[in-house]
Amino acid sequence: MKPKTKKLKLAVLISGGGTNLQAMVDQIEAGKLDAEINLVVSNNPGAYGLTRAQKHGIPTAVVDYSKYGKKLFPKVDERELPSQFPELVKRQRIFHGLPPEEIRDRLARLVLAEQEIIELLNPLAPELICLAGFMRLISPYFIGHYNREDRYGIMNIHPALLPAFPGTDGYGDTFGYGCRFGGITVHFVDEGEDTGPIIAQATYPIWPGDTLDVIRKRGLELEYALYSQCIQWMAQEDLQVDYGKDGRPQVRILDPEYPRFLEQLTQKAFAR
Numbered sequence: 001m002k003p004k005t006k007k008l009k010l011a012v013l014i015s016g017g018g019t020n021l022q023a024m025v026d027q028i029e030a031g032k033l034d035a036e037i038n039l040v041v042s043n044n045p046g047a048y049g050l051t052r053a054q055k056h057g058i059p060t061a062v063v064d065y066s067k068y069g070k071k072l073f074p075k076v077d078e079r080e081l082p083s084q085f086p087e088l089v090k091r092q093r094i095f096h097g098l099p100p101e102e103i104r105d106r107l108a109r110l111v112l113a114e115q116e117i118i119e120l121l122n123p124l125a126p127e128l129i130c131l132a133g134f135m136r137l138i139s140p141y142f143i144g145h146y147n148r149e150d151r152y153g154i155m156n157i158h159p160a161l162l163p164a165f166p167g168t169d170g171y172g173d174t175f176g177y178g179c180r181f182g183g184i185t186v187h188f189v190d191e192g193e194d195t196g197p198i199i200a201q202a203t204y205p206i207w208p209g210d211t212l213d214v215i216r217k218r219g220l221e222l223e224y225a226l227y228s229q230c231i232q233w234m235a236q237e238d239l240q241v242d243y244g245k246d247g248r249p250q251v252r253i254l255d256p257e258y259p260r261f262l263e264q265l266t267q268k269a270f271a272r
């Protein structure tokens with residue numbers, strides 16, 4: 001590991017149990033991750049991950065998206081929206097197959113909630129936003145705040161081998177399809193759903209007789225190790241984004257220890 005004094009400033013967005021968050025906290029406390037978590041934000045007031053953060057003295061906040069739902073908030077006043085909203089409507093790729101007015105309305109509600117998160121994060125100037133089981137769509141408004149032309153600012157952990165099985169049930173989809181291997185993906189976030197450049201992936205076997213619970217447990221062990229490692233690579237400035245001939249961004253891991261790290265992780269996942 002390269003010597004490093006400065007810690008990468010993180011904000012973590014969660015919705016549920018927060019075991020990935022816990023893994024990051026543990027790695028930081030063990031001195032293996034050069035980062036500090038300055039805020040944990042949840043869209044869900046009941047998320048146990050909030051309690052996990054508080055137990056470690058990490059500030060938390062809740063932005064309850066349901067308050068912008070049609071029930072509690074029947075009409076969006078577009079004057080409350082950022083001036084680039086019409087541009088965002090044209091650019092967005094997260095809502096499709098709906099009438100244009102419905103897409104506009106859904107995007108508007110999402111942007112209102114995201115505005116609240118951005119206001120909480122602004123004073124902290126996070127260097128990386130980590131999505132850790134954050135079960136809400138992210139609009140181009142939020143992404144535009146943290147992705148710069150030369151640097152991605154949002155990372156996500158996805159419980160499947162992208163581009164297979166995007167969406168919310170990576171383990172269920174992998175298992176239900178009858179795959180012989182499953183996997184997990186850490187990627188940067190772009191404006192599509194689970195389409196951003198892949199940083200690293202790890203695989204696990206699915207043996208005859210395995211249940212969904214068994215494979216989820218196997219995958220989560222990989223998630224905990226790989227997500228923290230990817231953040232560490234970012235902290236060490238070991239992630240370089242290159243653009244191929246087709247303009248597609250490709251992440252290069254510069255750490256020479258990367259193959260050995262992946263080999264060890266894989267050996268553990270395949271051990272019987």
Ligand code: GRF
Binds near residue numbers: 019132133158159223
């Ligand atoms: C993980 O499987 C993660 O990959 C997915 O949601 C789950 C969150 O688990 N996005 P936790 O809240 O970190 O325990």
